[in-house]
Amino acid sequence: MTDLHPVRRALLSVSDKTGLIELGQALSARGVELLSTGGSAKALRDAGLTVRDVSDVTGFPEMMDGRVKTLHPGVHGGLLALRDNDAHVAAMAEHGIVEIDLLVVNLYPFEATVAKGADYDTCIENIDIGGPAMIRAAAKNHGFVNVVVDVEDYDALLAELEANDGQTSYKFRQWLAQNAYARTAAYDAAVSNWMAAALELQAPRRRAVAGQLAQTLRYGENPHQQAAFYLDGSARPGVATATQVQGKELSYNNINDTDAAFELVSEFDAANGAAVAIIKHANPCGVAQAASLTEAYQKAFDCDRTSAFGGIVALNMPLDAATAKEIVQIFTEVVIAPGASDEAKAIFAAKKNLRLLLTDGLPNPLDSGMTTRQVSGGMLVQDKDVGHRAMQDLKVVTKIAPTEAQMRDLLFAWKVAKHVKSNAIVYVKDGQTVGVGAGQMNRLDSATIAGLKAQRMADVLELDSSLAKGSAVASDAFFPFADGLLEAAAAGASCVIQPGGSMRDNEVIAAADEAGLAMVFTGMRHFRH
Template sequence: MTDLHPVRRALISVSDKTGLIELGQALEARGVEILSTGGSAKALRDAGVAVKDVADVTGFPEMMDGRVKTLHPMVHGGLLALRDNDAHVASMEEHGISAIDLLVVNLYPFEETVAKGADYDTCIENIDIGGPAMIRAAAKNHAFVNVVVDVQDYDKLLGDMDQHNGATCPKFRKKLAQIAYARTGAYDAAVSTWMADALELEAPRRRAFAGELKQTLRYGENSHQKAAFYTDGSNRPGVATAQQLQGKELSYNNINDTDAAFELVSEFDPAVSPAVAIIKHANPCGVAQGATLVEAYQKAFDCDRTSAFGGIVALNQPLDAETASKIVEIFTEVVIAPGASDEAKEIFAAKKNLRLLLTDGLPDTRAALTAYKQVGGGILVQDKDVGYVGMDDLKVVTEKAPTDAQMQDLLFAWKVAKHVKSNAIVYVKDQATVGVGAGQMSRLDSANVAASKAERMAAELGLDESLAKGSAVASDAFFPFPDGLLEAAAAGGTCVIQPGGSMRDQEVIDAANEAGLAMVFTGMRHFRH
């Protein structure tokens, strides 16, 4: 087999016309004959590029509203024929089939159509059939055929041709084939996932997953792990779609922690109050609301100043100059916000390693999403936890009912607990966390950790009593025994929010009454493993 194969004949049929004219002109200048279809042929012809209609090659006009145009032996024979196989060559000669050396196809915009909320029939009409069939044929025959499915590869194609006097090398064709199969795989995944959702199938027999490379990463969680970052095409505001204005390239851990921070801060409506979340190792070390953004930041920072060092800061409102000045007083890895003022950008510019990400909006934290987790030999699939509890959902189960102010702190604590690794205990006072216990093996330990943090921070601030004194306490799941609840009461907690549902609920309620606590049940838990 000859390694280099000249590109003499190309078939171009693209939905996205970006770069089409320039590519056609460049191929024509290199002596390549161009076949094309429909809108692609018209665009090229209007630009003065010589084009032959595929219909003239197949002997059949486009029909059925364009559904049938390239599904023909004259096309697929030209793509699939092995040039070094005498029987294949004889068949081509017998049936007048000419080889196609280059296929340039991008597919009907199915994903974009779904994203726009189109109805079922419109989505169906935007499923490409001929395109994937040709792409798969050309990719299979990459020993002889080049297949280009992405606009960003047009210049690479021309560069390889120029390097090899109008031919392409086998390594380049193999790479194009891999990209092509990944594209058709992602396309089929998008279609099958959409159909499963449209049919309301909770557990379809097969699931396909796809993503598009956003960046290769220096390493993963640790330096010996390889890693890359892919987008899922959802355009959800967040770390995957944010614009990075400055700072070093994000690491695997930066991306993971920044996502955790922004998803948490987005729980708080910016129209109600500014909010700030500070994250370390995917757990919140401080969350607060305030009258101003800088006040919210200071309250969040004062929850755990030690852990905030080198953390991730997320804001639910555009970054302003006053808050920016406060943030740069300590080392911070990443700041993510819906926007930033020019003055804030200037302040951050002096800290070149500080990464600033702008999202141009907040995600809808109640929108249905699918979450995936890999385990040995399989993948766990579930709905993302978008559970919401409002004032009307709470059930007072103790003799003492929370005051209005306590109820507000309880709801705040509940939102935060949802984003803390289980077992989670969160102390909140005046719409700010004052102690967070995360990821312990028992709820008692988490209550202990949160209490000790509140005591330590109080000492650092020069206060005489623990920050947890008079706080609202949230537990992400029920208290199986009274011990964790009593530990929270001993730390200074005065009211508690928890799901309820334990066999010992009454025992826990009795303990709360004896300790003089107010307690409400949510009927919903927020495990986060």
């Protein structure tokens, strides 16, 4: 095997015909013989190019509605034959098999068909068989054969041919082969995961995960870690599908935090008012809902002004000029919103490093899906936490029942607690977080920290009492002892929402009654590790 190998014959069979004519013309101009199938052959001929049908090579017509056309030794022999193996060369000569030096295939649009919500049988018909078989054969024989599976690689192929007088290097063919195997792996992952969902298999024997590179990152969580950002093909509005209007390239931490912020703010329907979430290190440092975005932002900011510096801001409705003016008063890393007015964009334009992401929509917090997390030697897979509670789902367990206003704050606090690292304690007053305790090893410390933050901001705002006075408090899991609940009461909380389910529920309820607290149970917890 030599490093450089000429391209004399190419098989082009693509579903996505973007750039096909230009590629065919460039190859033909180099004297490359073109083989093709079906619609690809017709498109090339219509452009005036000379094309040989694969059926002429195989001696069989396309049949069974195109299901069978390339699964033949005449094709696979031409792809798999080792050019420096005398027995392979002799077999090709004996059976009239021609060498194929370049394979250009992109697969039936299975992923797009599923995304459109097609029925089961339509999805099945969009599973490509011949394409993956040819791709794998060509990739295996990359010592001699080039395989291109992505339209964006056409230019790289032509540049390689230009640089090497119609030949390609072994390193280039290796690169193409790796990408080809990754493509078929991702394709098979899409098919297997779709079938698992269609069959309602909660834990299929094998689970495949695949992604497409969106961005090579400067580094990961820390500068000594390499990192990249991959897309899973989902159309869910968010950081992965957003348009970046301005600002520096997103970092690993930016992407992680922005996703956390936007998923949180999507819990609050814009029909019920403007909502703003400010995130730092994947935890909310301020969340609020109000009649206007400007008011919601100010209330969120006033929960923890110190932590908001250098934070991520997420909005549940398009950014307006008035809110933009408030946001740029302090250093902010990223703002993500469904849209933005021209006036707001102009205000942000003066802050060159401020990243503005527009999503053209909010993710549905009730959409099901899967989350994955790698552990040593394996991977954890679970359903997304789409659990929610409405007012009628809450069980009053104390002598005092919450008022309607308290119920609203309790549900608000519960939504926020779902997005706070466990152990989570969240104080809320009048649709505004006033204290957040996150990620502590016990619930008592989380309650203490949240209370300290509420008092600190009261001091900053020069108020006579803690922001937590008269607040609703949410705990993401049950209080195992009364101490955490009593700490919340000492901080000023007047009502409590928690899952319940502790062996000491009766003790906790009795403590709440003695402290004059109203308390409701959700029957559902929201651990977030």
